[in-house]
Amino acid sequence: MPEAFPGRLAPECCPALLGAPLGEEQAVELARVFKALGDPVRLRLLSMIASRSGGEVCVCDLTPAFDLSQPTISHHLKLLREAGLIASERRGTWVYYRLLPAMTDRLAALLARPAAQRADVSTEEAS
Amino acid sequence: MPEAFPGRLAPECCPALLGAPLGEEQAVELARVFKALGDPVRLRLLSMIASRSGGEVCVCDLTPAFDLSQPTISHHLKLLREAGLIASERRGTWVYYRLLPAMTDRLAALLARPAAQRADVSTEEAS
DNA sequence: ACTTTAGATAGACAAACATCGATGCAATCG
DNA sequence: CGATTGCATCGATGTTTGTCTATCTAAAGT
Numbered sequence: 001m002p003e004a005f006p007g008r009l010a011p012e013c014c015p016a017l018l019g020a021p022l023g024e025e026q027a028v029e030l031a032r033v034f035k036a037l038g039d040p041v042r043l044r045l046l047s048m049i050a051s052r053s054g055g056e057v058c059v060c061d062l063t064p065a066f067d068l069s070q071p072t073i074s075h076h077l078k079l080l081r082e083a084g085l086i087a088s089e090r091r092g093t094w095v096y097y098r099l100l101p102a103m104t105d106r107l108a109a110l111l112a113r114p115a116a117q118r119a120d121v122s123t124e125e126a127s
Numbered sequence: 128m129p130e131a132f133p134g135r136l137a138p139e140c141c142p143a144l145l146g147a148p149l150g151e152e153q154a155v156e157l158a159r160v161f162k163a164l165g166d167p168v169r170l171r172l173l174s175m176i177a178s179r180s181g182g183e184v185c186v187c188d189l190t191p192a193f194d195l196s197q198p199t200i201s202h203h204l205k206l207l208r209e210a211g212l213i214a215s216e217r218r219g220t221w222v223y224y225r226l227l228p229a230m231t232d233r234l235a236a237l238l239a240r241p242a243a244q245r246a247d248v249s250t251e252e253a254s
Numbered sequence: 255a256c257t258t259t260a261g262a263t264a265g266a267c268a269a270a271c272a273t274c275g276a277t278g279c280a281a282t283c284g
Numbered sequence: 285c286g287a288t289t290g291c292a293t294c295g296a297t298g299t300t301t302g303t304c305t306a307t308c309t310a311a312a313g314t
Contacts, residue, residue: 033166071291105239257314
């Protein structure tokens, strides 16, 4: 059961989605991470974990925040974990999750415009 | 056919996924955008569009870059368009796509760590 | 007006996904 | 030890998604 891809996402530093055409290989790996973010429940879970002051959240605090069964929450946490976005640790009876900021940092860098292409945002329309 | 959500994604400036627990409403809207990014083909399409120097790409240049049928590519472009990530314009026989940087900017800001929580990245492990 | 070419839409279908209830495993508490 | 509690895994099920072929529309050429 491959748990994320330990440190292998970006062979070079910054694939820069917006700066150069993405290779097929990298696209597959990146898509897996974005897919993990493509669900409202997982987004809220990640947000709850990331915004917790101590840096950690007990699953027992996450589960009751949703109108979903415990196995469903567990499944979503597993997907976030396999995407490399969070990590878990058991301490006694409870399991604690925490953010792995390396991955979110990477995504943020990937989506950031290279300064060259940046212009006044107000010149962008909608349709 | 609601074409993206024109400017309505972030009622306040920066929902800051990593800074405060995300509301259910915002999570649903955001998840739709991330889901659009959660496919290798769409990631490569977006990358090809965004990295083109002129800022525009003809569909006729995109389609032959994949081992997929023309309708499939058209379908992926539609999803990216509905997510608010790209826009299209017809000029004569051809249709040109371009990036809407407002959306990628927003995602990048959303995934960026609030400076408060930022620490040395080298202290992050994998599992 | 026909023909041709670029691209979008429609409908079908298999694979992937979100969810559930039932069960399993690990740790704590009587 | 047996019971209980926290969480993960399993198997089933309805929905969504990626892909295709066939067809449609729009523009341009002859």
